[in-house]
Structure formats: structure tokens, C-alpha cells
Amino acid sequence: MHAFEFYQPTAITFGPGTEGQAGPKAAQLGARRVLVVYGGESARRSGLLDRVLASLEGAGLASGTFGGIHPNPRLFQAREGVQKALDFGADLILAVGGGSVIDAAKAIALGAADPEADLWDFWLRKRPVERILPVGAVLTISAAGSETSDSAVLTRDDTLEKRGLSSDLLRPKFAILNPELTYTLPPFQITCGVVDIMMHTLDRYFTSVTDNLLTDEIAEGLLRTVIACGRRAHENARDEQAMSELMWAGSLSHNNLTGLGAPKDFAPHQLGHELSARFDFAHGATLSAVWGSWARYCWETNPARFAQYGVRVWGLDPAAPAERTAREAIDRTEDYFRALGMPTCFTELGCGVLTQAELEELARRCTFHGQRTIGAFRVLGYEDILAIYQLANR
Numbered sequence: 001m002h003a004f005e006f007y008q009p010t011a012i013t014f015g016p017g018t019e020g021q022a023g024p025k026a027a028q029l030g031a032r033r034v035l036v037v038y039g040g041e042s043a044r045r046s047g048l049l050d051r052v053l054a055s056l057e058g059a060g061l062a063s064g065t066f067g068g069i070h071p072n073p074r075l076f077q078a079r080e081g082v083q084k085a086l087d088f089g090a091d092l093i094l095a096v097g098g099g100s101v102i103d104a105a106k107a108i109a110l111g112a113a114d115p116e117a118d119l120w121d122f123w124l125r126k127r128p129v130e131r132i133l134p135v136g137a138v139l140t141i142s143a144a145g146s147e148t149s150d151s152a153v154l155t156r157d158d159t160l161e162k163r164g165l166s167s168d169l170l171r172p173k174f175a176i177l178n179p180e181l182t183y184t185l186p187p188f189q190i191t192c193g194v195v196d197i198m199m200h201t202l203d204r205y206f207t208s209v210t211d212n213l214l215t216d217e218i219a220e221g222l223l224r225t226v227i228a229c230g231r232r233a234h235e236n237a238r239d240e241q242a243m244s245e246l247m248w249a250g251s252l253s254h255n256n257l258t259g260l261g262a263p264k265d266f267a268p269h270q271l272g273h274e275l276s277a278r279f280d281f282a283h284g285a286t287l288s289a290v291w292g293s294w295a296r297y298c299w300e301t302n303p304a305r306f307a308q309y310g311v312r313v314w315g316l317d318p319a320a321p322a323e324r325t326a327r328e329a330i331d332r333t334e335d336y337f338r339a340l341g342m343p344t345c346f347t348e349l350g351c352g353v354l355t356q357a358e359l360e361e362l363a364r365r366c367t368f369h370g371q372r373t374i375g376a377f378r379v380l381g382y383e384d385i386l387a388i389y390q391l392a393n394r
């Protein structure tokens with residue numbers, strides 16, 4: 001086992017009806033005035049928002065609301081939320097929703113704790129994260145893992161830059177996970193979530209350091225569970241066991257547990273973010289659209305690693321040559337995405353075949369205009385990124 005740091009301060013409350021714990025959990029943290037952040041209509045329509053507000057009231061807390069957070073949340077909305085939090089005098093920000101809402105809540109908590117700062121400066125690494133209001137989350141979709149992760153991803157509306165910010169201070173203080181809240185999800189959002197959960201582990205599994213035995217077992221077990229339950233959830237959004245396993249998997253897949261002792265790769269995520277930034281696609285769909293192309297471009301860096309993935313996750317023949325198993329593992333993964341109705345190339349994603357100039361622009365943006373490479377399994381520069389986008393461009 002290689003050296004690592006693991007910090008997971010988020011208190012998890014899991015099970016049916018647990019949204020009723022929102023008030024007591026916030027009160028335990030000493031909160032008195034809670035700003036509840038939510039998305040479009042789903043939380044209001046299902047009655048969840050009212051139940052959360054009632055729970056806060058029942059715990060003797062004042063509450064304000066800030067709704068309308070857009071999927072792939074925008075900087076301007078986070079700025080508005082900061083103002084709302086300051087005007088209301090919020091001392092805790094409670095997200096009721098998915099990754100977009102939780103990330104917006106994290107941004108609001110950051111901005112409200114440091115009102116002098118230009119919010120985007122945190123995402124540009126021009127300003128360090130030093131203080132933040134406490135954040136809680138009532139999760140409504142199993143996907144991004146923001147309810148336990150150290151990240152928040154925002155898109156700047158004018159330049160269409162999609163950027164992640166990471167700091168342990170961004171981890172929520174508590175997360176309430178009631179799988180029944182996910183029963184109202186449309187099938188496409190369920191499967192976007194399945195892909196994202198898989199990818200948070202795959203983007204750690206394919207890395208440059210590969211001899212952490214327990215980390216591998218945890219990662220492979222999580223992947224097998226998500227693959228099996230993802231199939232069932234795709235068939236039936238009310239499959240209690242499948243939906244609850246997915247919810248817990250989503251929180252474990254992105255809190256670092258499945259990648260301890262090795263650097264994170266996350267190249268497919270960076271490739272996908274440019275597609276969401278440019279076209280506003282759902283995050284999970286961008287990941288399935290690029291992953292196969294990334295894998296076919298990179299697998300020869302370590303065929304044995306891909307073969308291990310094929311054997312342990314997809315049940316492929318351990319006696320077969322590693323190269324063959326590696327390629328088959330990639331095919332199996334893409335077949336699975338397709339079976340869930342998820343895209344595996346740009347036309348399936350919905351942007352059609354892009355021009356060479358558009359691909360070059362995506363690749364340039366993905367390098368932050370020449371300021372960075374991406375990936376750890378294989379380090380990718382502009383030419384590599386362009387080649388992967390070209391492979392997916394069909």
C-alpha cells in the first residue's frame with residue numbers, strides 16, 4: 001500500500017425518510033439561519049423542498065430559499081446566491097438536489113464566507129480557499145458524488161470555461177441520502193449518473209501506480225455493483241435495492257476511497273468538461289462519449305491493467321492474452337454504455353460530427369490554452385487530446 005491521506009469529514013445519514021433529519025443536523029452544527037439551495041422544479045414538485053423546510057422549522061431554524069440552479073451550474077447564479085446568503089445572514093448553506101445544486105451551494109458558501117473575494121478567483125487558483133460556511137446536502141440523484149467530494153465545478157457563462165476547484169474545506173459537513181428521492185429521476189439522468197459513478201472510480205483505477213491491492217479490490221467491487229445495479233435501475237427506477245446501492249456507490253466513488261495510494265488520472269473528465277462547457281451536455285453523457293476513445297488511445301501504456309479490469313470487473317478469461325483481454329474490456333464497457341442508452345461518440349452525444357477547427361478549439365481549451373497537460377495513466381498534451389477527440393468524432 002502506497003502512502004496516502006484520506007479525509008472524509010462528511011456525516012452520512014442513509015435511508016428512507018432521512019430528509020426529516022435536515023433540521024436536527026443543521027442545528028447540531030450550531031446553525032440558526034439556513035439558506036436552502038435547489039434546482040429547477042424537481043425538488044419542489046416532489047414535495048421534498050417543503051419537507052426539508054418543515055424539518056428546519058421543526059428544529060427552530062430560520063430558512064431562506066434560492067432556487068433555479070441550472071445543471072452544469074453557472075458562475076453568475078453562484079454570485080447571485082452569495083448575495084442572497086449575505087442579505088439573509090445565512091450561517092449554513094443546505095443543498096437540496098444533485099451535483100449541480102451541491103456545487104452551487106459550495107460556491108455560495110465560499111463566497112459568503114469571503115465577500116470581498118471575486119468568486120471566480122478561487123477557481124483560477126488566484127485566491128486560496130481558507131474559510132467557508134458549513135454546507136449540508138440532501139441528495140436527489142446518484143451521480144456526481146459532490147455530497148462527499150472535495151470539489152465544486154462551475155461554468156463561467158461569458159467565456160464558457162468549465163472549471164473544478166478542490167479543497168477539503170469544500171466537503172459537506174453532512175449528507176442526507178434517501179434513495180427513494182431518486183425514484184422520480186428520468187431514465188436518462190439515472191444512466192448519466194451510473195456512468196459518472198463508474199468514471200469516478202475508473203479515472204482513479206487507470207493510474208500510474210497500480211499495486212495497491214485493497215484499493216483495487218474496493219474499486220473493482222464498486223464497479224461490479226454499479227454495473228449490475230445500473231442495469232436494473234435502467235429497467236426500473238423504483239428498484240429499491242438497485243437505487244439504494246447506486247446512491248451509496250456514488251458517495252464512495254468520489255470521496256477518494258477507490259483510488260487511495262495512487263495519483264488520480266481524470267483525463268476523461270477533463271475531455272468531457274470541454275464538451276459540457278461548449279454544448280451544455282449532461283456530464284455523464286460526455287464521459288461515456290469520450291471514454292472508449294480515450295481508452296483505445298491509452299491502453300497500450302499498460303495492457304495488463306486493462307486486462308485486470310476485464311477479468312475482475314467483466315469476468316473475462318484470465319488465461320487469454322492480456323492484449324486481447326484489454327481490448328475486449330474496452331468493448332464491453334462501451335457495449336454496456338450503449339445498452340443503457342448512453343452515447344459512445346459525438347453523433348450519439350448530439351453534437352454531430354465536428355469540424356477540424358472545432359476539434360482543435362476543444363483541444364486548446366482542454367489544455368487551458370497551452371497551460372497544462374491532463375492525465376496520470378498517460379500524460380496527454382494538445383496533440384494527444386486532439387487525437388482522442390478525433391477518434392470520438394463519428
Ligand code: NZQ
Pocket residue numbers: 039040041042043069070071072073097098099100101103140141142143144145146149150151152153181182183184185186189192193196254269283284
Ligand atoms: O433542476 P432539477 O429540476 O432538480 O432537475 C435535475 C437536473 O435537470 C434533475 N434531477 C435531480 N434530481 C432529481 C431530478 N429530476 C427528478 N427527480 C430527482 N430526484 O436531474 C438533472 C441533473 O441534475 P444535476 O445536479 O445536474 O446532476 P448531477 O448530479 O449529475 O450533477 C452534474 C454536475 O456536477 C458536476 C458536473 O460537472 C455537473 O456540473 N460534477 C461535480 C463533481 C463534484 N463536485 O465533485 C464531480 C463530477 O465529476 C462532476 O464534474
Ligand code: ZN
Pocket residue numbers: 144196199200269283
Ligand atoms: Zn464526474
